[in-house]
Amino acid sequence: MDIRFIDGTAEFSTDGLFCARKIFDCGQAFRWNENEGVYTGIAYGKLLHCEEKDGVVRLYPCGADDYDSIWKNYFDMDRDYAAINEKLSGDSFVKKGIEYGKGIRLLNQDAFETTISFIISANNNIGRIKGIIERLCRVFGKKLSQDGEEYFCFPAPQALANAEIGQLMEIGAGYRAPYIKNTSTAFAEGFDIVSLGNMPYYEAKASLQKLAGVGPKVADCILLFSLGHRDAFPADVWIKRVLQSLYFPGNELPRDIYTFAKERFGEDAGLAQQYLFFYARENKHEH
DNA sequence: ACCCAGGGTGACG
DNA sequence: CGTCACCATGGG
Numbered sequence: 001m002d003i004r005f006i007d008g009t010a011e012f013s014t015d016g017l018f019c020a021r022k023i024f025d026c027g028q029a030f031r032w033n034e035n036e037g038v039y040t041g042i043a044y045g046k047l048l049h050c051e052e053k054d055g056v057v058r059l060y061p062c063g064a065d066d067y068d069s070i071w072k073n074y075f076d077m078d079r080d081y082a083a084i085n086e087k088l089s090g091d092s093f094v095k096k097g098i099e100y101g102k103g104i105r106l107l108n109q110d111a112f113e114t115t116i117s118f119i120i121s122a123n124n125n126i127g128r129i130k131g132i133i134e135r136l137c138r139v140f141g142k143k144l145s146q147d148g149e150e151y152f153c154f155p156a157p158q159a160l161a162n163a164e165i166g167q168l169m170e171i172g173a174g175y176r177a178p179y180i181k182n183t184s185t186a187f188a189e190g191f192d193i194v195s196l197g198n199m200p201y202y203e204a205k206a207s208l209q210k211l212a213g214v215g216p217k218v219a220d221c222i223l224l225f226s227l228g229h230r231d232a233f234p235a236d237v238w239i240k241r242v243l244q245s246l247y248f249p250g251n252e253l254p255r256d257i258y259t260f261a262k263e264r265f266g267e268d269a270g271l272a273q274q275y276l277f278f279y280a281r282e283n284k285h286e287h
Numbered sequence: 288a289c290c291c292a293g294g295g296t297g298a299c300g
Numbered sequence: 301c302g303t304c305a306c307c308a309t310g311g312g
Contacts, residue, residue, distance in 0.1 A: 174308030236293035
């Protein structure tokens with residue numbers, strides 16, 4: 001994409017392949033909030049506004065340095081989504097999903113934030129997940145003051161490792177409180193999660209599942225949303241529902257959904273998952 | 288009062 | 301290995 005930098009704003013044409021609403025509201029990230037058409041979020045310790053109008057995306061404050069060091073990778077800007085969508089359209093159901101979900105991009109998020117966020121997501125709903133994470137940041141995260149507003153970064157591992165279970169219960173973490181503390185301690189003591197990005201899928205997934213509160217589904221979310229394992233295929237209740245009705249009507253779902261997805265959708269199965277997830281949520285009141 | 292939410296853990300067979 | 305009760309919490 002052709003990027004222009006004007007007065008601390010990065011600006012580029014969407015080409016239909018960057019939809020803020022779909023990117024931020026498809027369940028991969030929990031810290032973006034919309035206000036009068038402008039999405040505001042904090043990632044990697046930086047605040048960003050994202051505005052989309054007349055086919056143009058504007059990111060601010062974002063100079064060329066911030067763009068190159070953070071946001072280009074965060075928004076997965078170097079990837080050719082047109083080509084991937086073309087490939088995924090070989091599956092007629094995903095093709096249908098792309099009609100709804102075109103413009104979704106898979107974010108490359110901070111691995112610690114993603115890990116804790118999806119530990120919180122277990123047996124929980126998106127509204128409450130966002131609330132818990134917001135309070136977590138407010139209590140334990142570094143404060144950013146900007147434009148007369150207060151924003152809070154996602155906490156560092158050490159900050160959550162030092163948290164008391166009672167504090168985590170107070171912000172609504174529930175039975176996940178000790179998971180958060182234990183896993184944060186593992187990170188603070190040097191759990192090398194970034195290296196998992198270069199490991200084979202199954203090996204990386206097994207390592208993640210050693211963390212407290214991380215099972216197969218949460219591990220897949222971490223792999224897909226923060227470690228670049230684009231074939232990871234998180235199988236939650238929504239996706240199982242969709243696979244059941246579209247691919248296995250009247251039959252049992254396969255036990256190994258990853259293998260099914262990889263064979264059916266290929267190397268970008270994770271993006272196919274997002275299209276199906278988005279499709280399912282958009283149509284949740286039908287059928 | 289019941290059921291569900293982007294599930295995981297631990298116990299038991 | 302597979303199954304299953306249980307786990308806090310809030311909204312429908």
